[in-house]
Amino acid sequence: xPSSSILFTFLALSLTILCSNAQGPPSPGxxxxxxxxxITFSQGFRNLWGPQHQRLDQNSLTIWLDSxxxxxxxxxxxxxxGYFGAAIKLQPGYTAGVITCLYLSNNQDHPGxxxxxxxxxxxxxxxKPYVLQTNVYMRGSGDGNxxxxxxxxxxxxxxxxxxxNYAILWKPNExxxxxxxxxxxxxxxxxxxxxxxxxxxxxxxxxxxxTWATEGGxxxxxYKFQPFVxxxxxxxxxxxxxxxxASCQSPSVSAGYGSLSPQxxxxxxxxxxxxxxYNYCHDPRRNHNLIPEC
Numbered sequence: 001x002p003s004s005s006i007l008f009t010f011l012a013l014s015l016t017i018l019c020s021n022a023q024g025p026p027s028p029g030x031x032x033x034x035x036x037x038x039i040t041f042s043q044g045f046r047n048l049w050g051p052q053h054q055r056l057d058q059n060s061l062t063i064w065l066d067s068x069x070x071x072x073x074x075x076x077x078x079x080x081x082g083y084f085g086a087a088i089k090l091q092p093g094y095t096a097g098v099i100t101c102l103y104l105s106n107n108q109d110h111p112g113x114x115x116x117x118x119x120x121x122x123x124x125x126x127x128k129p130y131v132l133q134t135n136v137y138m139r140g141s142g143d144g145n146x147x148x149x150x151x152x153x154x155x156x157x158x159x160x161x162x163x164x165n166y167a168i169l170w171k172p173n174e175x176x177x178x179x180x181x182x183x184x185x186x187x188x189x190x191x192x193x194x195x196x197x198x199x200x201x202x203x204x205x206x207x208x209x210x211t212w213a214t215e216g217g218x219x220x221x222x223y224k225f226q227p228f229v230x231x232x233x234x235x236x237x238x239x240x241x242x243x244x245x246a247s248c249q250s251p252s253v254s255a256g257y258g259s260l261s262p263q264x265x266x267x268x269x270x271x272x273x274x275x276x277x278y279n280y281c282h283d284p285r286r287n288h289n290l291i292p293e294c
Contacts, residue, residue: 024156025270029263030254031181033165036083036236041073044237048074048203053227059235064227065098065206072205075237078106081250082239084202085167085178088121089231090130092160095123097210097221100230102166104200113139115196117175119166121159122152122213123221123228129154131277134177134185138196147290149194151185152278153271163233170239171250172197174259183253183260183268184275194293199242206230 040059047054050071055062063071086102100121107114118135136149157164169176175187175196189195206228210220221228240248254261260268280286281294288294 025182026267027263028182028267029261032083032169032178032251032253033085033167033181033236035251036085036238038234039237041235044077044235045073045075045202045204048072048205060231060233061204062229062231063204063206064229065208065221066226066228067223070205070207072203072207075202077241077243078109078199078201079104079170079239079241080199080244080248081171083167083169083236083251084239085165085234085236086204086232087163087165087234088159089163090121090159091229094126094222094225095130095228096125096214096219097208098123098206098228099209099213100206100228102168102202102204102232104168104170104196104202106198106200108201110139110198115139115198115200117168117170117196117200119168119177122209124214125219130159132159132179132184136175136187136196138194148280149187149291149293150278150280151276153184153275154277155179156271156275163231165234165236167236169251169253170196170200171253174253176253176260179271182271183264184271186260186268188259190293194291202237204230204232 041056041061050069053064053069053071054073084104088100088102090100101119103116103118105114105116115138116135118133120133120135122131122133124130132153132155134151137147165180167178169178173189176183177185208221211217239250253259254264280291
């Protein structure tokens with residue numbers, strides 16, 4: 001085949017792959033967020049810190065970070081399991097060193113020995129995509145031995161252009177991370193020691209993590225670009241609080257299946273094949289004796 005034909009074939013194949021990816025993931029077939037009614041911010045949350053850096057307009061919450069402070073909010077109740085979500089819109093441009101996040105934690109109840117389930121957007125530099133980091137860890141902060149279980153992704157859309165729904169479904173036997181109802185990660189309960197089971201609150205915040213957030217701390221927060229803004233709306237919060245009866249059950253992640261359906265697994269595999277950029281289980285630098293679930 002002439003070289004020009006080879007080049008044409010390669011370009012055509014590349015374009016086909018790009019167009020396929022641009023269409024987004026396969027349909028998951030089931031949409032958990034549609035089963036849960038949204039709540040107003042005041043129905044489910046309160047300001048935790050940086051009140052002067054937080055503005056509520058109807059049911060849209062804006063929080064921001066500048067050289068004086070960031071801001072955070074916290075759910076009114078502590079939960080044993082449930083569906084926890086919000087639509088989030090990120091700031092474009094230079095956001096290196098800045099974390100915008102939605103996460104479950106019991107740090108205030110167990111300082112230095114807490115559990116956490118994270119959705120974190122790691123700020124970036126112009127021309128480079130945001131990194132969506134998911135993380136799970138147990139009893140692991142303050143002692144210098146935090147054992148993270150990070151999986152990182154790029155997204156198949158620009159998260160600065162529109163609001164998109166991000167959620168954590170935390171159940172007694174599994175954790176599912178979802179983006180626009182598409183599962184991107186499943187963390188099953190394999191052994192009790194590697195699964196968070198103590199009650200947690202839901203938090204959101206924006207803060208300076210210059211030491212590690214962007215390319216391992218290579219790029220820092222630059223306050224000539226301040227304020228750095230995170231926008232939240234469409235809050236979804238449904239689960240079993242610490243006051244709920246023992247019979248309480250969390251929302252289902254699928255219809256007719258104990259866990260993800262085959263269609264949801266295919267959608268998740270598509271995301272992981274095309275957009276996952278880091279998996280702690282495959283990192284040769286990690287001490288795998290500390291992550292037995294891998």
